[in-house]
Amino acid sequence: MGETMTNVIPESASAGETARPAVKSWDEFTQLREVIVGDVANARLPRMSDVSAWLACYPTLSEKELREVSEGAFPKQVIEETTEDLATLISTLRDLGVTVHQPAAPDHAKVFSSPDWTSDGYLSYCPRDITMVLGSAIIETPSPMRARYFELLGGMRELFQEYMLRGATWLSAPKPRLADDLFSLDDDGLPLLGESEPVFDAANVLRIGRDVIYQVSRSGNELGLRWLESTLRLFGDFRVHPVRGVYGYTHIDTTITLLRPGLVLLNPERLTEETIPACFRGWDILWSPPIRDVPAIVKRPLSAPWLGMNLLMVSPEVAIVDEDQPELISAMEKKGITVLPHKLRHSRVLGGGFHCVTLDVVRDGDLEDYCR
Numbered sequence: 130m131g132e133t134m135t136n137v138i139p140e141s142a143s144a145g146e147t148a149r150p151a152v153k154s155w156d157e158f159t160q161l162r163e164v165i166v167g168d169v170a171n172a173r174l175p176r177m178s179d180v181s182a183w184l185a186c187y188p189t190l191s192e193k194e195l196r197e198v199s200e201g202a203f204p205k206q207v208i209e210e211t212t213e214d215l216a217t218l219i220s221t222l223r224d225l226g227v228t229v230h231q232p233a234a235p236d237h238a239k240v241f242s243s244p245d246w247t248s249d250g251y252l253s254y255c256p257r258d259i260t261m262v263l264g265s266a267i268i269e270t271p272s273p274m275r276a277r278y279f280e281l282l283g284g285m286r287e288l289f290q291e292y293m294l295r296g297a298t299w300l301s302a303p304k305p306r307l308a309d310d311l312f313s314l315d316d317d318g319l320p321l322l323g324e325s326e327p328v329f330d331a332a333n334v335l336r337i338g339r340d341v342i343y344q345v346s347r348s349g350n351e352l353g354l355r356w357l358e359s360t361l362r363l364f365g366d367f368r369v370h371p372v373r374g375v376y377g378y379t380h381i382d383t384t385i386t387l388l389r390p391g392l393v394l395l396n397p398e399r400l401t402e403e404t405i406p407a408c409f410r411g412w413d414i415l416w417s418p419p420i421r422d423v424p425a426i427v428k429r430p431l432s433a434p435w436l437g438m439n440l441l442m443v444s445p446e447v448a449i450v451d452e453d454q455p456e457l458i459s460a461m462e463k464k465g466i467t468v469l470p471h472k473l474r475h476s477r478v479l480g481g482g483f484h485c486v487t488l489d490v491v492r493d494g495d496l497e498d499y500c501r
């Protein structure tokens with residue numbers, strides 16, 4: 130274990146402290162104690178003839194360009210090398226004293242149907258995407274992507290059930306129909322998300338204690354915001370901050386990255402001083418330095434180069450960041466953060482960085498007012 134590693138291992142909870150709750154996570158940055166890491170096994174691209182897959186994966190590609198996309202299993206090299214990279218991440222987290230689970234992925238090649246549609250599966254590489262943890266609640270979110278409908282079957286559901294038996298609350302949003310009337314095309318023939326029912330991915334949400342940011346985009350609609358607001362009223366006094374018109378596509382965690390109370394990393398290509406969410410008023414803003422465009426081994430990667438700013442805070446002082454982003458690493462170190470560079474060689478191909486491939490289950494932070 131390197132020198133850096135040894136000086137970042139947290140004090141373990143003292144014996145006198147009450148036993149740790151099964152699930153407790155109110156934020157993106159306090160000391161991480163337990164986490165779920167994705168499994169890239171069986172990852173594949175679903176049929177792009179399905180408008181919900183087209184919307185989630187390639188919303189800027191025309192129908193003609195979509196035909197260039199090779200559906201089905203990702204290349205063997207991508208799966209093998211990502212399996213290695215996730216194993217290294219897990220080993221580091223365990224060396225840091227974090228309890229890590231990696232539930233087995235189901236067979237995503239299986240075809241399934243609803244009364245309105247038929248689909249094949251996608252991946253279990255990004256547990257962040259369709260489940261959020263808020264306090265002691267595990268909340269399955271209503272993804273607008275048909276291929277993700279049964280993603281949690283297998284290891285994830287078993288783990289959630291175990292957490293419930295240990296005292297966690299296990300919730301699911303109203304299961305969406307995802308019928309054709311939820312989707313439409315814009316004037317350029319590109320897919321849009323409608324408002325016929327509440328749908329959103331968990332990765333459209335960021336948690337900052339009593340403040341929750343919700344991105345309205347093609348992966349989260351206005352009714353999804355209304356459902357989340359209505360549900361959080363059950364939890365108590367929460368402030369939900371919609372972010373609109375900043376990034377219209379999939380997920381928020383390459384636009385805003387929370388580093389610690391009072392410090393946030395922002396994407397300067399998508400936000401300006403004028404559009405910084407109000408909850409960050411008085412916070413120190415770290416505008417991301419230029420992100421290196423790490424080439425992907427496929428012609429059509431799922432994510433933009435900005436995936437380089439998608440990172441995992443192990444604590445307010447320690448971050449796991451893509452080793453191919455030295456300028457970002459240096460900028461974070463200048464803010465006093467110890468960075469542990471890691472690789473996810475095919476993160477853009479698969480559409481997930483270090484925040485995406487993790488789902489924090491227990492962090493030390495309580496329900497705080499960080500944005501007052």
Ligand SMILES: NC(=[NH2+])NCCC[C@H](N)C(=O)O
Binds near residue numbers: 378480
């Ligand atoms: N949770 C996730 N899978 N986040 C990845 C978001 C990537 C985003 N669509 C981009 O290309 O910038």
